Amino acid sequence: MPMEPLTNRSVIRDLLQRHGFTFSKALGQNFIINPSICPRIAEQGGAAAGVGVIEIGAGIGVLTAELARRAQRVVCIEIDSRLLPILSETLADFSNVSIVNEDVLKVDLPALIAREFAGMEVVVCANLPYYITSPILMALLEQRLPIRSVTVMVQKEAAQRICAPPGTRESGAISAAVWYYSQPRLLFPVSRGSFLPAPAVDSAVIRLDVRAAPPVAVADEALFFRVVRGAFGQRRKTILNTLSAALKLDKEQTRRIIEGAGVSPGARAEALTLEEFAAIAGQAGELLPQLPQNLGPGD
Ligand code: SAM
Numbered sequence: 001m002p003m004e005p006l007t008n009r010s011v012i013r014d015l016l017q018r019h020g021f022t023f024s025k026a027l028g029q030n031f032i033i034n035p036s037i038c039p040r041i042a043e044q045g046g047a048a049a050g051v052g053v054i055e056i057g058a059g060i061g062v063l064t065a066e067l068a069r070r071a072q073r074v075v076c077i078e079i080d081s082r083l084l085p086i087l088s089e090t091l092a093d094f095s096n097v098s099i100v101n102e103d104v105l106k107v108d109l110p111a112l113i114a115r116e117f118a119g120m121e122v123v124v125c126a127n128l129p130y131y132i133t134s135p136i137l138m139a140l141l142e143q144r145l146p147i148r149s150v151t152v153m154v155q156k157e158a159a160q161r162i163c164a165p166p167g168t169r170e171s172g173a174i175s176a177a178v179w180y181y182s183q184p185r186l187l188f189p190v191s192r193g194s195f196l197p198a199p200a201v202d203s204a205v206i207r208l209d210v211r212a213a214p215p216v217a218v219a220d221e222a223l224f225f226r227v228v229r230g231a232f233g234q235r236r237k238t239i240l241n242t243l244s245a246a247l248k249l250d251k252e253q254t255r256r257i258i259e260g261a262g263v264s265p266g267a268r269a270e271a272l273t274l275e276e277f278a279a280i281a282g283q284a285g286e287l288l289p290q291l292p293q294n295l296g297p298g299d
Contacts, residue, residue, distance in 0.1 A: 009196065
């Protein structure tokens, strides 16, 4: 029996009512009801023959079904156990889908990929729960998972920030991290009316193509990200001030590091390119170990 479209409001209402399901705002539950969106995410996200897809947050399975139609295998991580009986019904026709009932931030993703997707190219496709957009993206990228790309719906403002190249006005700490690990691009905008219930903000779908190697050479990644996060800690302040606080150095020591990297101490974080952040982290890596405050036990 062909499934009724899962984007149809009355189909959704009936389904949710029969299962006694009510939306959880805290879990970011806004389900897609615009029928053109999921096929586009699946296609532009690379769901295709021979490909394994990780989905984060199945909802009632509207995107899951589009992914399962195209990919070899789909593993969906969904935290809300109330959705499991609904998903058994809506995804009954697909033998290539499994649901992992866990918090995506606690799943052992390298083990999941090794177990579920042997021999397949792997991509991530999702309409993310917006309250944890950045932690999810960082978890996917920082672990250097063997994945080709991450195609996700996020809030429009988050999409703009993530896709803004470091060194441009809209960039932030998340842009620097995302650009370090991947090549991001905006695919298409999605209006708030495309969801049930409608959120208060518009959305956009972005795709991050994971890089084989970072675009800049960094000797100490922890220090690089400490510099990036520190610099953006208070966007309106100069990097002399923010980095002096973040690196626990006095202004003169901080100035030496920044100028040694060929950067102006009066610059704001948003003006710095990845190369400049890397150069500052490089200088800091050389100077920090020589300073008395960094020579104590445990440093
Ligand atoms: N994919 C569905 C769609 O597009 O209609 C649902 C998307 S909805 C924006 C986000 C989904 O993520 C919800 O089903 C929610 O229960 C789930 N979710 C929220 N937090 C999660 C977490 N920490 N781990 C896994 N899933 C989570």
